[in-house]
Amino acid sequence: MRSFQSNNVFPPPFIIIITMNHKTFCLLTGIVVGFTIAFVFLAPSTVYRGDKGAPVRRTKDSRPPRIDSSGHEHEHDEFHREEDMENLRGPDQDVGEHNENDTHHRMTDSRIADALYNKVKVLCWVMTAPKNHDAKAKHIKATWGKRCNVLLFMSSQEDKTLPAVALNVSEGRNNLWAKTKSAFEYVYRKHFDDADWFMKADDDTYVVVENLRYMLRNADPQQPVYYGCKFKPYVKQGYMSGGAGYVLSKEALRRFVEEAIPNKKMCRKDPGGAEDVELGKCMQAVKVKAGDSRDAEHRGRFFPFDPAHHLIPGHTDRSFWYWSYVFYEEKQGMECCSDTAISFHYIGPHMMYEMEYLIYHLKPFGIGYNPSLD
Secondary structure: OOOOOOOOOOOHHHHHHHHHHHHHHHHHHHHHHHHHHOOOOOOOEEEEEEEOEEEEEEEOOOOOOOOOOOOOEOOOOOOHHHHHHHOOOOOOOOOOOOOOOOOOHHHOOOHHHHHHHHHEEEEEEEOOOOOHHHHHHHHHHHOOHHHOOOEEEEEEEEOOOOEEEEEOOOOHHHHHHHHHHHHHHHHHHHHHHHOEEEEEEEOOOEHHHHHHHHOOOOOOOOOOOEEEEEEOOOOOOOOOOOOEEEEEEEHHHHHHHHOOOOOOOOOOOOOOHHHHHHHHHHHOOOEEEEOOOOOOOEEEOOEOHHHHHHHHHOOOOOOOHHHHHOOOOOOHHHHHOOOOOOOOOOOOHHHHHHHHHHHHHOOOEEEEEEOOOO
């Protein structure tokens, strides 16, 4: 056999590979493959497929959407599960407020809202936990919560600065039903005469309280009714989504606490179960009507996700659970949502301030709005 001859001091690469022992060859192969994978998947200019399969250039600051097991596509800062929200925390510094004497705020006419504040009295209680007092709850107090006639936070630890009520319940998702019952019992005992309507929200729900009062302006709090984002499974008349929040009339609260909770045939006694479904069963048992909260154009007002999930066509695939749950047909695009929308869910503490600014401060110059109660 002819020997390979070369004038080079070092043999060609393939000769090196041939003469390597098996272990060394495997080691080098692994290193090469590892670097290749790292380059392909971690390089800042990697291309991925976005909406409609169109290629989108990704940088280190823009991660591709997450696709969950239900086919729901998300941008990196969107959330639709409680576990996605658990570690979010609001700003430590005070965000502040525009001065009411600022040029544009002096032109704001709040007389109708002020009149409704006195006519339609709303108590808001917010489901929270000790770890979220500073992380989330205080940011609700700084934003939409201040517009409620009465604002309470339901926790297992007292915090007078919020104020947070220490309920005798354990924390955790498996105890939300027990916490809900205890919260409404507390409200009934301590604040029944302070309001006509009683709104429950989570600490990642944003509520436009003025629009809630507008919807309720002609409703009778002495009638047994409650409103929210109505879902259709499990309860014949439907039940209200817990995350979107729901509001009970004075009579609905009375029936729930006095008639439903004490009766084990009407209300589940143990702490387990889905809070919103169990409440819906209790409401139906004591003949509290699951009301229709849509506007005159049949557009929704209470929403269990953030605005993008409802506004952007195709954002959620039709196989996503929401479409089989929602009681009334919901259009996609701008027609999804009422101009007098009341609530959105999965709103992190930073986004609370974004919503606050966009709703109450940003105004297109030269465009006036003259609301009417007709």
